[in-house]
Amino acid sequence: MYEAFTLAAAQMANNGAYSDTSNAIGGYGLGGFYIDYYYILLVIPAMIIALIAQARVKSAYRKYAKIQNSRGLSGAQAARMILDSHGLTYVPINMVQGTLSDHFNPKDNTVNLSPEVFSGTSIASIGIAAHEVGHAIQHAEHYFPNKVRSAIIPITNFGSQISMILIILGLVLSQTLWLAYIGVALYSTVAIFQLVTLPVEFNASKRAMNQIKALGIANDTDAKGVRKVLTAAAMTYVAALITSLASFLRIFLIVSGRGRRR
Numbered sequence: 001m002y003e004a005f006t007l008a009a010a011q012m013a014n015n016g017a018y019s020d021t022s023n024a025i026g027g028y029g030l031g032g033f034y035i036d037y038y039y040i041l042l043v044i045p046a047m048i049i050a051l052i053a054q055a056r057v058k059s060a061y062r063k064y065a066k067i068q069n070s071r072g073l074s075g076a077q078a079a080r081m082i083l084d085s086h087g088l089t090y091v092p093i094n095m096v097q098g099t100l101s102d103h104f105n106p107k108d109n110t111v112n113l114s115p116e117v118f119s120g121t122s123i124a125s126i127g128i129a130a131h132e133v134g135h136a137i138q139h140a141e142h143y144f145p146n147k148v149r150s151a152i153i154p155i156t157n158f159g160s161q162i163s164m165i166l167i168i169l170g171l172v173l174s175q176t177l178w179l180a181y182i183g184v185a186l187y188s189t190v191a192i193f194q195l196v197t198l199p200v201e202f203n204a205s206k207r208a209m210n211q212i213k214a215l216g217i218a219n220d221t222d223a224k225g226v227r228k229v230l231t232a233a234a235m236t237y238v239a240a241l242i243t244s245l246a247s248f249l250r251i252f253l254i255v256s257g258r259g260r261r262r
């Protein structure tokens with residue numbers, strides 16, 4: 001994971017707004033009821049995929065949080081070993097509350113691990129700790145997709161906040177469909193952000209796998225478990241991309257459909 005938290009919150013708030021306003025902007029009359037078919041056909045299946053991905057990462061985590069790693073290293077110890085081997089002795093490792101709340105914070109250059117990962121000596125602990133250190137190494141090495149991602153966060157935050165207002169105004173007022181299309185374009189920044197997040201997350205996990213093997217933090221059996229946990233986590237980012245693409249497509253189809261009816 002990687003500080004996408006303000007954005008995720010904004011998105012959640014927006015998704016709520018979209019379902020509330022779906023009758024105003026889309027939908028087809030059916031005896032007084034309005035059914036937003038695009039929501040049913042696109043957004044709901046995507047949300048189901050996202051829920052499955054979440055359930056899978058939780059079950060992989062639960063499974064491998066119970067199995068101790070062969071060297072009995074804690075997540076914090078593994079993280080320290082990898083950081084130090086990259087000359088990142090100055091990057092602190094903090095404990096933060098919660099479960100699966102682990103993240104790297106580029107603002108203060110800290111690795112933040114949940115209590116179970118920080119102190120735990122399970123296969124899941126070393127895997128997640130190594131993944132977060134992967135982000136710290138990306139940051140130190142100015143990994144390019146990471147820089148792109150950081151650069152578009154403000155654009156995405158702005159886009160996700162203002163897009164719906166423009167779309168509704170564009171559809172409600174006359175002769176202002178162009179405004180709705182600007183809203184659609186701004187809304188696409190959410191999906192673009194999710195797309196750029198993928199290489200960053202996959203690369204952090206790849207670095208984690210390489211490091212735990214290279215430094216002898218995990219044996220082959222441990223490494224297999226680590227891979228399962230990290231792959232399940234990566235799938236949640238794929239699911240997030242699918243969800244934002246589905247939402248984007250729905251909004252686009254509603255606006256372009258309105259254009260054709262005029």
Ligand SMILES: [Zn+2]
Nearest residue numbers: 001002201204
């Ligand atoms: Zn991550």
